[in-house]
Amino acid sequence: EVQLQESGPGLVKPSQSLSLTCSVTGYSITSNYWGWIRKFPGNKMEWMGYISYSGSTSYNPSLKSRISITRDTSKNQFFLQLNSVTTEDTATYYCARYSHILWVSLFDYWGQGVMVTVSS
Amino acid sequence: DIQMTQTPSSMPASLGERVTISCRASQGISNYLNWYQQKPDGTIKPLIYYTSNLQSGVPSRFSGSGSGTDYSLTISSLEPEDFAMYYCQQYDSSPNTFGAGTKLELK
Numbered sequence: 001e002v003q004l005q006e007s008g009p010g011l012v013k014p015s016q017s018l019s020l021t022c023s024v025t026g027y028s029i030t031s032n033y034w035g036w037i038r039k040f041p042g043n044k045m046e047w048m049g050y051i052s053y054s055g056s057t058s059y060n061p062s063l064k065s066r067i068s069i070t071r072d073t074s075k076n077q078f079f080l081q082l083n084s085v086t087t088e089d090t091a092t093y094y095c096a097r098y099s100h101i102l103w104v105s106l107f108d109y110w111g112q113g114v115m116v117t118v119s120s
Numbered sequence: 121d122i123q124m125t126q127t128p129s130s131m132p133a134s135l136g137e138r139v140t141i142s143c144r145a146s147q148g149i150s151n152y153l154n155w156y157q158q159k160p161d162g163t164i165k166p167l168i169y170y171t172s173n174l175q176s177g178v179p180s181r182f183s184g185s186g187s188g189t190d191y192s193l194t195i196s197s198l199e200p201e202d203f204a205m206y207y208c209q210q211y212d213s214s215p216n217t218f219g220a221g222t223k224l225e226l227k
Contacts, residue, residue: 039158044218045218045221047216061215092162094164096164104170104173105152105216106169106175107156107164107209110164112163113164
């Protein structure tokens with residue numbers, strides 16, 4: 001069974017970088033696409049970006065200057081780095097597998113989510 | 121970006137009731153529309169993909185329909201485990217975007 005688990009600090013200071021890890025078991029990240037989504041207080045959800053099976057990336061233009069998604073295939077992990085955070089980046093961060101088959105694109109497996117608060 | 125207007129934002133309902141949640145896109149999205157459920161513990165799972173296809177393991181009381189800009193999720197008879205948050209998501213164009221969510225609450 002495909003399982004994803006986020007990890008990382010729950011508190012980040014403003015202007016610093018937010019770094020999260022998504023550990024995947026039951027499936028290789030050298031197949032398919034792997035994304036980050038966040039849910040803000042108040043329930044809004046935002047797709048942040050993904051990394052593909054080949055290592056190429058795609059980011060939400062609203063974050064493009066601050067975001068980086070990378071991976072370590074030897075550990076079957078992928079990572080999120082968000083720079084210059086503000087209090088508006090306070091959210092629960094989810095990693096998910098983004099499956100693409102023909103005309104279907106779906107976040108079909110999700111991690112449990114990790115709450116990150118940006119505060120001094 | 122395509123804006124997804126999801127209604128209602130909250131819905132009190134009773135066990136056994138039939139409910140419908142709607143999503144309207146700011147432009148046509150050619151049926152590229154998924155639905156997700158988020159439980160109170162935070163876990164998220166897909167329910168419906170490509171407008172009307174039931175994800176594996178999802179009960180048949182869930183169904184989806186729509187076309188063009190207007191889409192809906194229907195639960196035919198509410199069970200206790202259905203009281204949760206529901207989100208639509210379009211993937212017709214990048215960035216894919218989500219609706220604001222509907223909280224299904226026990227009346």
